[in-house]
Amino acid sequence: MNIFERIKRYFQDKRGKKSAVKRYTRSTAGNITLVLFLVLGGLFSMLPLIYCVSTSFKPLDELLIFPPRFLVHRPTIGNYTILPDLMASLKVPLSRYVFNSVVISFFTTFIYIYVALMAAYSISKGTFKGRNAIFWTVQFALMFNAYTLAVPQYLIFSKLGLIDTYWIYILPPMASTMGVFLGKQYIEGYVPDALLEAAKIDGANQFKVFWSIVMPTIKPIWLTLLLFTFRDIWSAVPSGKIFSEQLKILPQVVTQITAGGVARSGSAMAVTVIMMIPPILVFLVSQSSVAESMSSAGIKE
Amino acid sequence: MSKLKKSRGIEELKSRYGFMFVLPWIIGLVMFFLYPLIQSIVYSFSDVAVSPGGVDIKFVGLKHYIEILKVDQNYTTELTTSLTSIVYSLPIILILSLVLAMMLNQKFRGRIFFRALYFLPVIIATGQVMKLVFETTDDSLTEMGVSGGMASGMITVEDLTGMLNMSTEVAKFITTTINDIFNLIWSCGIQIVLYLSGLQSIPATLYEASRVEGATKWEEFWFITFPMLSRITLLVGVFTMVELFINERTPLVERVYGSMLTGQYDKPSAMIWLYFIIVSAIMGVIIFLFNRFVMKRYEA
Numbered sequence: 001m002n003i004f005e006r007i008k009r010y011f012q013d014k015r016g017k018k019s020a021v022k023r024y025t026r027s028t029a030g031n032i033t034l035v036l037f038l039v040l041g042g043l044f045s046m047l048p049l050i051y052c053v054s055t056s057f058k059p060l061d062e063l064l065i066f067p068p069r070f071l072v073h074r075p076t077i078g079n080y081t082i083l084p085d086l087m088a089s090l091k092v093p094l095s096r097y098v099f100n101s102v103v104i105s106f107f108t109t110f111i112y113i114y115v116a117l118m119a120a121y122s123i124s125k126g127t128f129k130g131r132n133a134i135f136w137t138v139q140f141a142l143m144f145n146a147y148t149l150a151v152p153q154y155l156i157f158s159k160l161g162l163i164d165t166y167w168i169y170i171l172p173p174m175a176s177t178m179g180v181f182l183g184k185q186y187i188e189g190y191v192p193d194a195l196l197e198a199a200k201i202d203g204a205n206q207f208k209v210f211w212s213i214v215m216p217t218i219k220p221i222w223l224t225l226l227l228f229t230f231r232d233i234w235s236a237v238p239s240g241k242i243f244s245e246q247l248k249i250l251p252q253v254v255t256q257i258t259a260g261g262v263a264r265s266g267s268a269m270a271v272t273v274i275m276m277i278p279p280i281l282v283f284l285v286s287q288s289s290v291a292e293s294m295s296s297a298g299i300k301e
Numbered sequence: 302m303s304k305l306k307k308s309r310g311i312e313e314l315k316s317r318y319g320f321m322f323v324l325p326w327i328i329g330l331v332m333f334f335l336y337p338l339i340q341s342i343v344y345s346f347s348d349v350a351v352s353p354g355g356v357d358i359k360f361v362g363l364k365h366y367i368e369i370l371k372v373d374q375n376y377t378t379e380l381t382t383s384l385t386s387i388v389y390s391l392p393i394i395l396i397l398s399l400v401l402a403m404m405l406n407q408k409f410r411g412r413i414f415f416r417a418l419y420f421l422p423v424i425i426a427t428g429q430v431m432k433l434v435f436e437t438t439d440d441s442l443t444e445m446g447v448s449g450g451m452a453s454g455m456i457t458v459e460d461l462t463g464m465l466n467m468s469t470e471v472a473k474f475i476t477t478t479i480n481d482i483f484n485l486i487w488s489c490g491i492q493i494v495l496y497l498s499g500l501q502s503i504p505a506t507l508y509e510a511s512r513v514e515g516a517t518k519w520e521e522f523w524f525i526t527f528p529m530l531s532r533i534t535l536l537v538g539v540f541t542m543v544e545l546f547i548n549e550r551t552p553l554v555e556r557v558y559g560s561m562l563t564g565q566y567d568k569p570s571a572m573i574w575l576y577f578i579i580v581s582a583i584m585g586v587i588i589f590l591f592n593r594f595v596m597k598r599y600e601a
Contacts, residue, residue, distance in 0.1 A: 014505060031409055034404055034407060034409060035409060037404060038401075038404055038405070038415050040416040041419070041486055042415060042419065043417055044482055044486045045418060045421065045422050045486045045487060045490075046418065046421070048424065048425075049421070111586060112459075115325045115326045115329070116326060118322045118323075118325070118326070119323045119325070119326035119327070121322060122319040122320070122321075122322035122323045123317075123323060125319075126318070126319025126320075126322065126323075127319060128317075128319040128320045128323075128420070131319075132326070134323065137330070137335070141330070142335055142543070143543050143547065143577075143581070149333075149334065149337040149338060149341060151337075151341070151344075151561050151566050152336065152337030152338075152341055152344075153333060153337045154342035155340070156332060156336065156337065171329065171332075171333065173331050174325075174326065174328075174329030174330075174333065175330050175332070175333035175334040177330070177334075180326065189451075190382070206318040206322070210322070227424070231424055276425050279424050279425065279426060280421070283417075283421070283424045284417075285422075287417055290420070290494060298576045
């Protein structure tokens with residue numbers, strides 16, 4: 001009997017009586033061990049988060065204990081309630097930092113998603129010369145760490161007179177190649193040429209095709225990019241490039257509070273915990289798409 | 302004839318549109334990636350002096366590269382530590398993330414929650430906020446006389462010896478193991494996602510057929526799961542290597558960045574370029590060998 005006949009027979013069995021399937025599922029004990037393992041591993045991956053949250057609730061005397069305790073014994077919300085007082089000593093109101101952070105993060109993220117995916121669309125479906133060269137550059141750049149380029153970048157900023165302006169936050173992420181890479185792989189895998197042709201025959205121009213055909217089809221990609229780009233910009237500190245207080249963003253406020261020493265570490269943790277919330281919210285929105293778009297990177301070489 | 306001409310016109314229009322679409326991004330890439338990149342290559346071959354009006358560059362050829370290898374004793378040790386750490390971390394990370402991915406791929410209640418849980422470090426780990434967490438904890442701990450970063454300060458040796466009456470050696474062993482596990486799980490986030498998607502792309506009929514043939518779970522893994530994941534494994538491997546080599550906590554990268562902050566650009570540039578060349582060469586060899594032996598065997 002060859003394998004296909006066996007499979008056929010297996011399916012017939014399966015339809016006939018459910019017990020044939022059940023034999024291959026795990027026992028309750030197996031299930032419990034599995035979940036236990038995952039909980040254990042999950043605890044490890046959550047350790048710093050738990051530590052942050054627990055430290056943010058520690059009263060002053062517990063912050064100073066040696067050796068530092070992992071968990072809080074007498075939780076207090078003092079570290080949170082003192083924040084407005086700490087902020088009051090800042091030169092500009094806290095709302096300005098929040099406004100800067102939110103506006104810059106979202107604005108930059110959306111611009112980048114648009115620019116990168118437009119490039120990805122054109123590299124994967126366009127016909128102009130040098131497409132391959134561009135894609136090679138993209139792959140090469142993926143291996144690079146931004147740190148090595150910090151100095152020449154700084155010189156460019158100062159030459160263009162961009163130091164101490166909002167452009168410091170907005171422009172550098174535009175050079176990121178991850179969006180173009182993921183976008184190109186996904187568009188090649190999931191956007192059929194026939195769809196684009198059909199749209200063109202109906203009279204849509206390229207911008208229209210990109211905006212109303214390509215973008216909805218590649219939703220997982222831009223949700224993934226939303227997550228990663230937002231995460232990076234939200235927590236970025238442009239060291240030495242911003243001096244005016246009214247242009248600074250939230251991470252810099254955290255740095256200022258941290259400078260208060262051990263006694264202030266509870267408040268610093270409290271701000272950190274608050275700072276973690278937006279990326280986690282973005283993650284909850286985009287979570288299901290991340291796996292899909294990451295895997296498309298592996299479909300083709 | 303006229304038809305041909307017309308179609309060429311459309312092609313031309315298309316290609317012009319195409320270029321227009323890439324242009325905004327290309328400008329960003331050239332300004333903030335390619336130009337700085339070329340600058341840093343130039344720096345690595347010259348003496349750079351910073352003056353108020355900009356930088357003075359004097360070409361000196363291979364001087365810095367030779368100096369790094371002959372004079373600087375730290376460089377070669379840092380290089381070898383980075384390379385040897387890859388040798389053991391890479392397989393461990395690959396195996397751990399595959400095992401976790403296979404667990405998360407099982408059907409049980411709350412698996413979506415667990416998947417999110419294992420991916421969460423990716424969202425909060427990088428970036429300045431988390432760096433601050435590491436730094437503040439690090440500082441406060443060193444002030445108190447406990448060395449090491451947050452990971453090693455989480456559960457201290459004193460904690461264990463005090464609470465459980467353990468000998469220092471045993472306690473030390475336990476704390477380092479815990480911290481290692483912690484670090485490993487933190488570097489598995491994206492790898493798990495990649496493996497999960499790989500596992501889900503394996504057709505279920507393969508498993509069903511093998512079950513009918515009487516294969517055990519063990520055989521199923523080695524004859525179906527493992528070979529079907531070979532391409533994803535290459536992707537995960539390359540990704541992990543890039544992460545491990547180039548992350549900012551590598552001693553070499555740390556030192557280069559540190560000396561760049563103090564205003565020295567020429568020799569650090571040479572250091573990072575030499576490192577980059579060696580790393581790319583090693584990765585190239587690994588990818589080549591993998592394609593040659595592993596992929597061929599399973600795809601034939």
